[in-house]
Amino acid sequence: MPATTAPDTSSGPVFSVLMVCTGNICRSPTADGLLRHRLREAGLDNLVLVDSAGTHDYHVGRPPDRRSTAKARSYGVDLSSLRARQVRTEDFARFDLILAMDTSHHDILLQICPPQYRERVKLYLDYAPQFGREVPDPYYGAEDGFETVWRMCDAVSAALLDEIRRRLG
Numbered sequence: 206m207p208a209t210t211a212p213d214t215s216s217g218p219v220f221s222v223l224m225v226c227t228g229n230i231c232r233s234p235t236a237d238g239l240l241r242h243r244l245r246e247a248g249l250d251n252l253v254l255v256d257s258a259g260t261h262d263y264h265v266g267r268p269p270d271r272r273s274t275a276k277a278r279s280y281g282v283d284l285s286s287l288r289a290r291q292v293r294t295e296d297f298a299r300f301d302l303i304l305a306m307d308t309s310h311h312d313i314l315l316q317i318c319p320p321q322y323r324e325r326v327k328l329y330l331d332y333a334p335q336f337g338r339e340v341p342d343p344y345y346g347a348e349d350g351f352e353t354v355w356r357m358c359d360a361v362s363a364a365l366l367d368e369i370r371r372r373l374g
Contacts, residue, residue: 220372221254222365223300224329225310229259229289231351232306232340234269236329236358238277238284243362244369253369257287258296260313264289270344276351280359297322301372304329304361307339332364333357 222240226232237257244250259265268274269284277284297303297318303326305311314326330336336357343350 218254219252220302220369221256221300222302222304222369223292223296224255224257224304224306225260225292225314226257226306226340227259227261227310227342228263228344229257229291230264230267230270231273231342231344232354232358233257233259234284234287234289235273235277235351235354236304236306236361237287238269238282239280239355239358239362240365242282243366247366247370249366249369249373252373254300256300258290258292260292260310262291265291272343272348272351273354276355280355292317294319297325301325302327304332307342329361330357332368333360336360 224233224236234257237255241250241255244253244255267289269287274284292314294317303314305314305326306329308328311326311328315323318326328338329340330338340354340357341350343354
């Protein structure tokens, strides 16, 4: 069997993923934190840059919603270091995969995305189509909405981890 060579990480991560929702305090930080957690467990965290952002600037600089943080913590995932930010033009060149939580985010991203990077913008649930096309925003709903989002993010994170392993060879 031929020897395999690990990717050169001396200049940083070799793959990058950005999760995007409206204000970057519920859905996208949950997806961000869970994927980071999975990558750390798999020993791939030094190879992959994961981040999240919002299409709007409503909560820039703030931590994730306390309900998202509590839900993640109940599954052993820590979101406390994350802070909301808004999508920037340079994100399209920086990230290999930009995942929108719903079709409105997808549309906004495509409107501001430079044409050469449009193929990087996808719907988050493309990686778990059994849930439909949109991750529902739990912000104004009941507590069970955060569990629904968690289940969706858990399924997508598993699929993304497989995709990342495939891309890294």
